[in-house]
Amino acid sequence: MTERITKNMAxxxxxxGSLFAILIFxxxxxxxxxxxxxxxxxxxxxxxxxxxxNLWEVNNCVGCHTIMGEGAYYAPELANVFDRRGGGDEEAFxxxxxxxxxxxxxxxxxxxxxxxxxxxxxxxxxxxNFLIWTSRIDDNEWPPNIEG
Amino acid sequence: MKYSSQMVAKPYFIFALILLAGEILFGIIMGxxxxxxxxxFPEIPFNVxxxxxxxxxxxxxxxxFMGATFYLVPEESERELWSPKLAxxxxxxxxxxxxxxxxxxxxxxxxxxxxxxxxELLPTMGREFLEQPTITKxxxxxxxxxxxxxxxxxxxxxxxxxxxxxxxxxxxxxxVFFLFAFYLPENLVLDKFFWWYVVxxxxxxxxxxxLGAILSFVLIKVTGVDREHIDxxxxxxxxxxxxxxxxxxxxxxxxxxxxxxxxxxxxxASAIEPLxxxxxxxxxxxxxxxxxxxxxxxxxxxxxxxxxxMAFLGAGVWxxxxxxxxxxxxxxxxxxxxxxxxxAFFGAYIMILFTIISYAMPIxxxxxxxxxxKAQSVELKGFWLMVIGMLGxxxxxxxxxxxQIMLQRFPDSGALxxxxxxxxxxxxxxxxxxxxxxxLVGLLTYFYSFFVKEPAKA
Numbered sequence: 001m002t003e004r005i006t007k008n009m010a011x012x013x014x015x016x017g018s019l020f021a022i023l024i025f026x027x028x029x030x031x032x033x034x035x036x037x038x039x040x041x042x043x044x045x046x047x048x049x050x051x052x053x054n055l056w057e058v059n060n061c062v063g064c065h066t067i068m069g070e071g072a073y074y075a076p077e078l079a080n081v082f083d084r085r086g087g088g089d090e091e092a093f094x095x096x097x098x099x100x101x102x103x104x105x106x107x108x109x110x111x112x113x114x115x116x117x118x119x120x121x122x123x124x125x126x127x128x129n130f131l132i133w134t135s136r137i138d139d140n141e142w143p144p145n146i147e148g
Numbered sequence: 149m150k151y152s153s154q155m156v157a158k159p160y161f162i163f164a165l166i167l168l169a170g171e172i173l174f175g176i177i178m179g180x181x182x183x184x185x186x187x188x189f190p191e192i193p194f195n196v197x198x199x200x201x202x203x204x205x206x207x208x209x210x211x212x213f214m215g216a217t218f219y220l221v222p223e224e225s226e227r228e229l230w231s232p233k234l235a236x237x238x239x240x241x242x243x244x245x246x247x248x249x250x251x252x253x254x255x256x257x258x259x260x261x262x263x264x265x266x267x268e269l270l271p272t273m274g275r276e277f278l279e280q281p282t283i284t285k286x287x288x289x290x291x292x293x294x295x296x297x298x299x300x301x302x303x304x305x306x307x308x309x310x311x312x313x314x315x316x317x318x319x320x321x322x323x324v325f326f327l328f329a330f331y332l333p334e335n336l337v338l339d340k341f342f343w344w345y346v347v348x349x350x351x352x353x354x355x356x357x358x359l360g361a362i363l364s365f366v367l368i369k370v371t372g373v374d375r376e377h378i379d380x381x382x383x384x385x386x387x388x389x390x391x392x393x394x395x396x397x398x399x400x401x402x403x404x405x406x407x408x409x410x411x412x413x414x415x416x417a418s419a420i421e422p423l424x425x426x427x428x429x430x431x432x433x434x435x436x437x438x439x440x441x442x443x444x445x446x447x448x449x450x451x452x453x454x455x456x457x458m459a460f461l462g463a464g465v466w467x468x469x470x471x472x473x474x475x476x477x478x479x480x481x482x483x484x485x486x487x488x489x490x491x492a493f494f495g496a497y498i499m500i501l502f503t504i505i506s507y508a509m510p511i512x513x514x515x516x517x518x519x520x521x522k523a524q525s526v527e528l529k530g531f532w533l534m535v536i537g538m539l540g541x542x543x544x545x546x547x548x549x550x551x552q553i554m555l556q557r558f559p560d561s562g563a564l565x566x567x568x569x570x571x572x573x574x575x576x577x578x579x580x581x582x583x584x585x586x587x588l589v590g591l592l593t594y595f596y597s598f599f600v601k602e603p604a605k606a
Contacts, residue, residue, distance in 0.1 A: 021395055057271065
């Protein structure tokens, strides 16, 4: 097949094809950016949620966990941890988080270890609020079940 | 070697190989942590080991790309490098920043590192692969700009070939897309959406241009095939890469809060992504079949063909396995993703570095026809140990992934929890570790090939 294609044709396919792809992708990007606020409940990002996201980042949580399936695959998915551990009750989830974070690392031999991050009570609440907000993002019904 | 300034490539290659050894070492540490969760805790928690592992990978590939560029651009442009001195300064600045960052990961808690480097002034830290402190990211931008200036001036003032133009396009793209690393919005969905502008558009976009250019350069040198022919193939490959790869970013936009239409747009576009890699296999093998010279450096051609095949398997086949949305719904974020990542990075980006290093290093050491037969035979053993080792790691992770999905994702009721599932997978992780050790032995064998003595000249 390559005998019939000349170098000039190949070059035109490259320039034309890439330009076409870039234009489509740019268009879709604009539309996506417009839809994200609604799909993610952008108006519910409180100061506490934003602070929780920052704590998520500066403690490198994504170095072990996944969030909406992205991250490391060493520790549980956390985009739906509010549903899994809080059962939809915000107050219950925040107090669960206080207990869980304080108990790390668990002593069970051989079990994967989560470090102790020494977060304040307020910081743990922020983290919990970030995870509650995340659980309500419309992510096309992912994951398949509650285990993440 | 035609131009003395090509020699600046040497420290880049050597440093890339040293970083590769470190990367594999930390991979093995994590392999052990997958089996015994208490291993090296709390000295090196898993997240730290992973950060070191993946960041070393990225930095070593950048060093390799830079070395390859400094080696091939003068020869293609038929003139000396614009500023060899700048190339050496760039090397030391990048090496110092890289080492300091890795030491920071290892010896300072990450939150403290964020504080020490004033992350709050311009927060960019704490995202997968972009964990570097903001100051390091700024350093990377400066290094890359100095590098592109140096290469760009050489290309502009010299002979322009398709290889150098494609290479430069890839490098400029690399620099431009990295700028998205500085955008960290409060909205997690927006954050993830543009995070892929760096990660996907690097690995499945502009990096493939760089890969294609390096592969083409080596193929011309070791097969003697006409440039006309090479250029045509290179254009076709990168055309397919960008046509499928840019919109193919959509296969990451299925389940992160982005609109539904990505489910089918991402599936269709990324289903074509194996095609450029398949073309690359045809390319390498047909150029080898049509070769006009029999170069004494057999290993360079072996690596070139190996790169094409392993990149096709890792990026093409293993990527396609889980790229369709209905499949990805179950595989997303499992060990299957890790399986694909490992073979794709090794096959495409580590093996292309071995290809150019295998071709260029002997010449830089005054061995114009490649290393002696004995050294090449040692190198070949290293080749097979690493290739089989990586295939073993990948197959083990694939089994782990499928098993994980069956236990944890498929059942509507009675699904095992994540932690219970992982405990079931430990036997598979042991197999993975053994193949990982095989890769390390392969790398050490490869290193040894550099020290095999040349026979005395008759």
